[in-house]
Amino acid sequence: MAITKRADKGSTLTHNELDGNFTHLEKKFTITNSGSGAYVFSGGGTSSDSNPTLYLQRGETYTFAVNATGHPFYIKTVSGTGTGNAYNDGTSNNGVEVGDIEFTVQHDAPDILYYNCSAHSSMAGTIHVVKANYSIDDLSDVDTTTTAPTSGQVLKWDGSKWAPAVDNSGSGSSNTFSNIAVGGDTVGADSTTDTVTFVAGSNMTITANTTSDTITFASSGGGGGAASITSSNTAPNSPSAGDLWWYTTDGELYFYYDDGDSQQWIQVTTPGPQGPTGSVSVTTANTTPSNPSDGELWWNTNTNKLYIYYVDTDSSQWVQATTPGTAGTNGTDGATPGRNKFINGNFDVWQRGTSFTATGYTADRWKLNVSGSSSTLTQQEFTLGQTDVPNNPKYYLRLVNTTNSGAGDFVYFEQRIEDVRTFQGETVTVSFWAKADAAKTIHVEPYQNYGTGGSPSTAVAGADQSVTLSTSWTKYTVNLSVASITGKTLGSDNNDYLSILFWMDAGSNLGDRVATGNQSGTFEFSQIQIESGSSATDFEQKTLDETYSDCLRYFQKGNTGEGGTRNRHYSSIGSSICFGGTISFKSYMRAQPTITLSSHTLYGTATSVGLQYNSGIGFAIKIGTSGAGTYYTDGGTYDADAEL
Amino acid sequence: MNITSAYIEQLNGIDQQIVAEIDGKAVFVPLVGGNRHYREIMDQVEAGTLVLANTVNIVEE
Numbered sequence: 001m002a003i004t005k006r007a008d009k010g011s012t013l014t015h016n017e018l019d020g021n022f023t024h025l026e027k028k029f030t031i032t033n034s035g036s037g038a039y040v041f042s043g044g045g046t047s048s049d050s051n052p053t054l055y056l057q058r059g060e061t062y063t064f065a066v067n068a069t070g071h072p073f074y075i076k077t078v079s080g081t082g083t084g085n086a087y088n089d090g091t092s093n094n095g096v097e098v099g100d101i102e103f104t105v106q107h108d109a110p111d112i113l114y115y116n117c118s119a120h121s122s123m124a125g126t127i128h129v130v131k132a133n134y135s136i137d138d139l140s141d142v143d144t145t146t147t148a149p150t151s152g153q154v155l156k157w158d159g160s161k162w163a164p165a166v167d168n169s170g171s172g173s174s175n176t177f178s179n180i181a182v183g184g185d186t187v188g189a190d191s192t193t194d195t196v197t198f199v200a201g202s203n204m205t206i207t208a209n210t211t212s213d214t215i216t217f218a219s220s221g222g223g224g225g226a227a228s229i230t231s232s233n234t235a236p237n238s239p240s241a242g243d244l245w246w247y248t249t250d251g252e253l254y255f256y257y258d259d260g261d262s263q264q265w266i267q268v269t270t271p272g273p274q275g276p277t278g279s280v281s282v283t284t285a286n287t288t289p290s291n292p293s294d295g296e297l298w299w300n301t302n303t304n305k306l307y308i309y310y311v312d313t314d315s316s317q318w319v320q321a322t323t324p325g326t327a328g329t330n331g332t333d334g335a336t337p338g339r340n341k342f343i344n345g346n347f348d349v350w351q352r353g354t355s356f357t358a359t360g361y362t363a364d365r366w367k368l369n370v371s372g373s374s375s376t377l378t379q380q381e382f383t384l385g386q387t388d389v390p391n392n393p394k395y396y397l398r399l400v401n402t403t404n405s406g407a408g409d410f411v412y413f414e415q416r417i418e419d420v421r422t423f424q425g426e427t428v429t430v431s432f433w434a435k436a437d438a439a440k441t442i443h444v445e446p447y448q449n450y451g452t453g454g455s456p457s458t459a460v461a462g463a464d465q466s467v468t469l470s471t472s473w474t475k476y477t478v479n480l481s482v483a484s485i486t487g488k489t490l491g492s493d494n495n496d497y498l499s500i501l502f503w504m505d506a507g508s509n510l511g512d513r514v515a516t517g518n519q520s521g522t523f524e525f526s527q528i529q530i531e532s533g534s535s536a537t538d539f540e541q542k543t544l545d546e547t548y549s550d551c552l553r554y555f556q557k558g559n560t561g562e563g564g565t566r567n568r569h570y571s572s573i574g575s576s577i578c579f580g581g582t583i584s585f586k587s588y589m590r591a592q593p594t595i596t597l598s599s600h601t602l603y604g605t606a607t608s609v610g611l612q613y614n615s616g617i618g619f620a621i622k623i624g625t626s627g628a629g630t631y632y633t634d635g636g637t638y639d640a641d642a643e644l
Numbered sequence: 645m646n647i648t649s650a651y652i653e654q655l656n657g658i659d660q661q662i663v664a665e666i667d668g669k670a671v672f673v674p675l676v677g678g679n680r681h682y683r684e685i686m687d688q689v690e691a692g693t694l695v696l697a698n699t700v701n702i703v704e705e
Contacts, residue, residue: 359645360667453677493677577702591678596671611672614661619672622702643680 027060033068036120051125054115056105057132064101064115071117072097079114081121087113105129233313235265248313288318297321335537341417342500343550345432345528345539347379347395351557352639354379361643363397364551365415372409373505373520374402380524388473389433389526391541396433396526404505404518411505412513415528416644418590420448420496423532425484430500431477431536432528436469436521443467443503443516446480451491464503466515469523477536495591497644500530552587554643560597560621560636580609580621580633585640592616593640600636605629609636645684651697663700 029044038050044062046052056062066073072095078085086094090104095118109129117123137144142155142162149164156165198215200206207216230236231246239245241258245265254265283289286302294311298318307318342365349364355378356362359369368377380398382389389396401411430444445464450456465478482498490496504523506513527539542550560583585593592614600609608624619638625631650664650673662673662685673681688694 358667452683491677493683495678495680495683592674592676594666594671594673594679594681596669598669610663611661613655614672614674616674641681 028063028065029054031064031066031068031073033071033117033123036071036117037122039068039071039073039115039117039123039125051123053125054127055130056103056113056127057130058105058107058109059132061102061104064103065099066096066101067098068117068123069097071120071123073101074116074118075101075103075127076114076116077110079116079124079126081116081118083118239263239265292318335540336531337540339531339537340529340540341422342415342528342530343554344547346393346542346547347397347526348393348544348547349551350379350395351551351555361555361641362413363395364547364555365643366397366413367416367643368399368411368413369501370411372406372507373404373411375411375505376400376402377413382526391527391539393526396524399504399523399525401505401520401523404507404520406518407507407509409505409507409518410503410510410513412501412503414447414499414501416449416497416499417530418497418644420450420485420488420490420498422498423482423530424448424498425486426482426532427534428480428482428530428532429477429534429536430480430528430530431475431539433473433475433526434467434469434524435471435473436523437471438521439468439470440504440519440521440523441466441468441516442523443501443506443513444478444480445501445503445513446482447499447501448483448485449497449499450485450488451493451496453492453495455489456491456496457488461511464501464513464515473526475536479534495644549587552585553590555593555639555641556586556589557637557639558583558586560600560633560638577612577622577624579612580623582618582620583638584618588617589640589642590644591642593642595619596639596641597621598637598639600633602631602633604631606631606633609633645681647685647688647694649697650685650689650694652699654699654701656703657701659699660702662696 027044029046030042032040032042034040034050041049041052041054046054064073064075072083074083074095075087075091076085077087083095087109088094089109090106091101092103093099093101111129113127113129115125115127131138135144136142136155139162144155144164147164152167153164154167155162158165198206198217200217205218207218208214209216227242227244228236228240229244229246231248233247233249235247235254236243236245239256241256241263243256245254245256246252247254253268255268257264257266280295280297281289281293282297282299284299284301286300289296289298289309292298292309294309294316296309298307298309299305300307306321308321310317310319344364344366347363347366350362351364352361355376356368357370357374357376359371360367362368362377363379368375377397377399380396382393382396397413399411399413404411428446434442443464443466446462447459448462449459460483462481462483465480467476467478469476480500502525503510503513503516504521505519506516507518510516529536529539531537560581593616595611595614597609597611602609602623605625605627606623607626610622610624612620612622619640621633621636623631623633646667648665648668650662652675653660653663653672659675661675662682664671664673664681664685666681671681673679673685676682685694685696689696
């Protein structure tokens with residue numbers, strides 16, 4: 001058996017029983033005619049098809065077995081009747097009516113050929129000449145020649161054509177993962193059944209969209225990350241990628257970065273400018289405040305020290321902010337000026353004299369009251385340089401009580417403070433320096449007098465307080481309650497007052513003052529003060545001028561004559577009463593005072609001296625004369641007394 | 645307060661003051677209730693422990 005021709009793909013072999021050979025059957029179309037209307041094709045991919053469009057492959061040989069008498073079958077380059085434009089390249093028997101046309105399609109054959117009946121235009125069809133093997137570049141909108149494709153690339157539309165490109169979303173190299181590493185574990189894509197499963201942790205959701213082939217990881221709020229956050233002044237040991245470190249020294253935040261070939265802490269924040277300081281808590285207590293904050297202040301009331309709560313990079317503690325100095329003596333500047341309502345509490349002014357034995361005013365504003373006892377009140381001068389009583393007072397008051405035993409006997413001194421409104425309804429503090437010849441108890445008593453004239457309320461003696469004096473100078477303090485004057489009635493003479501009484505001797509008839517009892521002895525006082533409230537402050541220092549001016553409202557004395565001593569006049573008519581001059585008081589006095597004239601020596605015709613009038617701001621002297629002529633007085637003085 | 649004598653002195657028929665001797669001193673006491681000497685004199689007069697002497701009227705010429 002011999003094979004005479006290699007079979008083409010798609011062809012068949014037929015066994016010839018006569019010669020015992022197999023022959024290759026060419027691709028063959030059997031063609032008849034349907035009248036003059038069309039060729040009818042069978043075989044070669046056709047089946048009684050009228051004028052079918054044929055697709056012939058270059059290099060292949062086809063047989064057109066024509067049996068159409070009267071209808072010459074031509075293969076042409078241009079469709080149309082007649083014999084022109086016949087395409088004979090590789091063609092045999094082109095134009096037969098009955099017979100075979102063998103057509104070996106040339107590789108340079110036109111892409112389009114036609115078959116026609118040379119006599120009938122309706123008997124025609126198209127032949128597409130096609131290649132044996134197509135490249136994708138044969139497509140008109142594909143260009144794989146300008147840029148040759150490389151392995152792994154795909155065609156992508158670049159806006160005008162399909163061209164080779166990497167298989168990812170953008171430009172750059174293509175990355176293909178075959179393994180996914182998590183920590184030290186690796187999931188390898190080494191099997192068709194390998195599956196990577198994502199599990200959402202806290203505060204995270206994972207959603208998949210099968211339509212868009214998208215997996216979405218989303219935070220559902222809060223942190224939830226596993227990154228370590230360390231606040232320290234040193235870098236954390238063995239950090240992991242993504243860890244955060246707050247550097248407390250400089251206030252900077254660092255991120256631990258691992259780029260595959262190096263690891264380092266990278267500063268992710270730059271400290272901003274220092275913000276304004278907020279409010280700071282300040283605690284005054286004798287114990288340490290709990291839960292303090294940096295910068296908080298604490299005044300320790302036990303030690304009088306100020307502390308600040310200090311937080312540094314590695315510790316926190318209370319740090320003393322100040323170092324206290326030695327305690328100084330209390331000054332007077334901090335207390336209220338004019339707080340001492342006693343006038344001449346320092347016993348600086350003694351206009352009436354320096355020794356007294358009977359009831360009456362003694363040192364200015366201080367009144368001695370004696371009944372049945374023998375008492376002497378004197379001005380005493382401190383020893384120079386003494387330090388027993390502070391502030392270097394010059395004088396002190398001494399009261400010596402020698403005989404007393406009667407039930408009605410008493411000795412006390414007092415100061416009447418003008419206006420009963422003073423300290424009404426208040427607690428007052430009376431303080432004084434004092435001593436006695438032996439331990440002696442005295443009583444201090446408030447007394448409110450509503451004055452005279454009209455129908456004033458009855459005077460009120462308040463509860464007294466006792467003080468036991470020692471034999472050395474000591475400062476004593478008593479608190480007194482001064483009654484309210486609400487509902488009381490003042491007299492019309494404007495002479496109401498609050499008095500503070502210092503009882504040294506009080507017989508059994510003296511009512512509330514009985515507790516003092518009959519008592520003799522020597523009592524000495526200095527720097528007496530009364531002020532509002534229940535605490536004593538230091539004695540309020542005043543200048544001598546200040547005290548003297550204060551005293552003048554109640555008592556003053558001076559000369560009545562011209563030039564200080566002489567009061568000379570001339571009377572031509574010899575009147576029995578003649579003008580002797582006017583005297584103005586040194587300052588306004590509390591009330592129209594009682595005038596006492598003393599030491600007037602009469603000269604000339606003068607026979608007597610008296611007070612002509614008293615206006616309250618001054619007075620006039622009158623002089624009795626025996627006849628016309630010069631008369632005068634000399635050396636005269638006056639006392640003006642407006643005490644309560 | 646020891647008052648040994650006291651009388652009212654007038655000027656041209658008008659009460660002017662009280663001339664008194666108090667604690668051994670001649671004093672001129674105004675006729676005002678706010679004066680403690682006047683008040684004491686009046687208290688003693690009222691109490692009957694002091695009697696005011698005859699009023700003295702001084703007439704200016």
